[in-house]
Amino acid sequence: MAEKKKIVLLGAGYGGVLTAKKLAKKFKKDENVSITLIDKNPYHTMLTELHEVAAARVPENAVRIELEKIFAGRKVNLVMDHINDIDFDKNVLNGDNGKYDYDYLVLGTGSKPAFFGCKGAKENSLTLWSFEDAVKIKHHITDSFIKASSEKDAEKRKKLLTFITIGCGFTGVEMAGELGEWVKRLCEDYAIDRKDVKLYIVDLLPK
Ligand SMILES: Cc1cc2nc3c(=O)[nH]c(=O)nc-3n(C[C@H](O)[C@H](O)[C@H](O)COP(=O)(O)OP(=O)(O)OC[C@H]3O[C@@H](n4cnc5c(N)ncnc54)[C@H](O)[C@@H]3O)c2cc1C
Structure with a gap:
């Protein structure tokens, strides 16, 4: 039997979640592929709705969806960990709680706010x-x-x-x-x- 190929996705944002769902569908019956989704949180945050929480229009949990719920019945291993660095030579992610090796890595860690040099x-x-x-x-x-x-x-x-x-x-x-x-x-x-x-x-x- 061929050696199992490990696909690891880092970040369960819009990009990571959609990619993991598509891959799970594609490799549903393929025993030789494992799919792992890592995020520092156990939930997906709907960033596009944040203003509704910030202005108290919706309850706080309205913009969070548990990853367990999204991936119930899907061939995706969920890992909650904060990844601190990636060794691209050895194909290893180093997190607070463990190390994760991969054959294929999908990075979906999002972005940071920018201030465009506006002082203060x-x-x-x-x-x-x-x-x-x-x-x-x-x-x-x-x-x-x-x-x-x-x-x-x-x-x-x-x-x-x-x-x-x-x-x-x-x-x-x-x-x-x-x-x-x-x-x-x-x-x-x-x-x-x-x-x-x-x-x-x-x-x-x-x-
Ligand atoms: C307030 C707001 C409103 C927006 N409105 C719109 C809109 O109306 N329409 C639109 O198209 N776009 C909108 N955007 C932009 C949109 O949300 C982003 O383009 C989109 O979320 C990017 O998706 P992503 O998967 O790349 O990253 P994100 O959705 O940011 O997800 C990144 C994930 O990576 C995880 N992560 C990051 N670093 C680590 C680490 N070191 N270890 C483990 N996990 C990690 C995070 O926990 C997170 O779950 C909005 C953004 C914001 C902030």
């Missing part, structure tokens, strides 16, 4: 790029309204109620739009005059 942006802003980011933004905004509701100092109150979204791409526009809706509810919940809340969206382009 990284240090002073919150990014919307992961499940944790979305939850952090939601708590930060809620917290700002709670603090503003008992703040007597007009300047401090103004700061707490001024929100700036940087970037008029899909994510920025969707986030600012969600915030516009959510703010109406927050004002009611924390007895704040809507006129006191300032929302801005900033971009270098006019449209």
Whole structure:
């Protein structure tokens, strides 16, 4: 019998999940192929919906799908581990919990937010790029309204109620739009005059 070929996919994002599903279908009856999907989380995050969690429109778990559920009955081994480096000469992935060798490797580890050299942006802003980011933004905004509701100092109150979204791409526009809706509810919940809340969206382009 031919030696088993190991296909390893790193990253269960949109790319990794779809590729693993297609490969599982293609090699369904092939005993000589194993497919392993590694991710640091036990779930897939629907990044495209993060703004809905960040602005409290949907519950937090609405943007996470358990990998066990997605791959139930499919020929895909699931591994939860954080991979720290890859030895491309020896075909080995090194993770916190183990080493994983492969014959074929598919990399789908996503990307990082970019700040385009805008000084201070990284240090002073919150990014919307992961499940944790979305939850952090939601708590930060809620917290700002709670603090503003008992703040007597007009300047401090103004700061707490001024929100700036940087970037008029899909994510920025969707986030600012969600915030516009959510703010109406927050004002009611924390007895704040809507006129006191300032929302801005900033971009270098006019449209
Ligand atoms: C807020 C937001 C809104 C978006 N809206 C849209 C949209 O409307 N339309 C659109 O087409 N695109 C949109 N995008 C872009 C889209 O989400 C990305 O292009 C897509 O997620 C990229 O898929 P991916 O599989 O390459 O990576 P990701 O989906 O980022 O997945 C990467 C996976 O790799 C895992 N991983 C990373 N490093 C490691 C490691 N070292 N060890 C183990 N696991 C690791 C992560 O846990 C993650 O599960 C949006 C993105 C964001 C952030």
